Amino acid sequence: MGPKLDEFEVQSTIGSGAHGTVRKVRRQQDGQILVWKELNYGAMSEVEKQGLVLEVNLLRELHHPNIVKFLHHIVERRSTTLYILMEYCPGGDLKHLISKCRQTSTFLEEGFIWRVLKQLRGGRIILHRDIKPANVFLDAEGEVKLGDFGLARTLNSEASFATTFVGTPYYMSPEVIEGQEYNEKSDMWSLGCLVYELCALHPPFQATTHKQLAAKIREARYERIPIQYSSALQEVLGLLLTYEDFLRPTALMVLHHSAVVAHTSSKN
Numbered sequence: 107m108g109p110k111l112d113e114f115e116v117q118s119t120i121g122s123g124a125h126g127t128v129r130k131v132r133r134q135q136d137g138q139i140l141v142w143k144e145l146n147y148g149a150m151s152e153v154e155k156q157g158l159v160l161e162v163n164l165l166r167e168l169h170h171p172n173i174v175k176f177l178h179h180i181v182e183r184r185s186t187t188l189y190i191l192m193e194y195c196p197g198g199d200l201k202h203l204i205s206k207c208r209q210t211s212t213f214l215e216e217g218f219i220w221r222v223l224k225q226l227r228g229g230r231i232i233l234h235r236d237i238k239p240a241n242v243f244l245d246a247e248g249e250v251k252l253g254d255f256g257l258a259r260t261l262n263s264e265a266s267f268a269t270t271f272v273g274t275p276y277y278m279s280p281e282v283i284e285g286q287e288y289n290e291k292s293d294m295w296s297l298g299c300l301v302y303e304l305c306a307l308h309p310p311f312q313a314t315t316h317k318q319l320a321a322k323i324r325e326a327r328y329e330r331i332p333i334q335y336s337s338a339l340q341e342v343l344g345l346l347l348t349y350e351d352f353l354r355p356t357a358l359m360v361l362h363h364s365a366v367v368a369h370t371s372s373k374n
């Protein structure tokens with residue numbers, strides 16, 4: 107028998123976005139701190155609801171040290187709300203970390219950036235499709251965790267169309283812009299954009315309109331990362347931000363790249 111809503115006490119709202127609200131909650135039985143993500147399925151068709159059930163079942167089976175742990179789900183039919191209970195990551199998300207660096211004019215340690223690159227290296231069991239700083243979290247040990255898996259696909263329905271395509275697609279890969287199928291190498295491009303932004307504190311491709319952004323991504327030309335970062339890091343970024351998806355490295359190639367091996371320890 108799964109947990110009930112009244113076994114939890116909401117402590118605060120820690121995030122809200124296109125795909126629902128994230129709240130920090132305390133399990134009253136043992137005081138454990140978790141988060142739950144609230145998704146309203148009221149406007150979904152039966153097919154979309156079945157898709158959501160499949161995605162939740164997939165999340166339940168997804169066990170990886172660098173993916174936020176899915177713990178339980180609770181359905182509240184009265185308010186047509188699905189609650190997804192997941193592990194709490196006290197380090198917060200990389201979006202807030204980057205904005206804090208910008209506000210204090212500080213840069214992130216290169217060693218931390220190599221660890222993010224190694225721990226995330228995309229292209230895993232399933233495609234994430236939405237690798238961005240707001241979807242990457244740090245746990246109590248500073249381990250990197252990818253969150254918000256997959257549900258984006260189900261929520262790409264008309265019911266939530268208006269809320270799905272929010273924000274500027276800074277990390278969209280050239281092949282996706284050209285209307286080709288999203289694939290593992292598209293995640294590797296997004297990973298390159300994320301690592302670049304950790305270095306430069308802004309994305310590699312920026313523009314004021316989607317049209318101009320698409321043109322810059324198609325050009326695939328970007329400034330070198332700040333000079334205090336090594337040429338080895340710049341070189342790995344160059345591989346990830348390669349225009350042709352078939353020329354980009356796979357996740358495994360990144361993991362075994364000599365620079366990644368040299369700059370990270372076997373533990374992380």
Ligand SMILES: CNC(=O)c1c(C)[nH]c(/C=C2\C(=O)Nc3ccc(Cl)cc32)c1C
Nearest residue numbers: 121174192193194195196198202253254
């Ligand atoms: C400023 N950010 C925060 O305070 C923050 C903290 C401490 N944790 C989070 C978010 C999550 C968190 O702690 N665990 C999560 C699991 C899945 C998802 Cl989609 C989000 C989270 C956030 C946004």
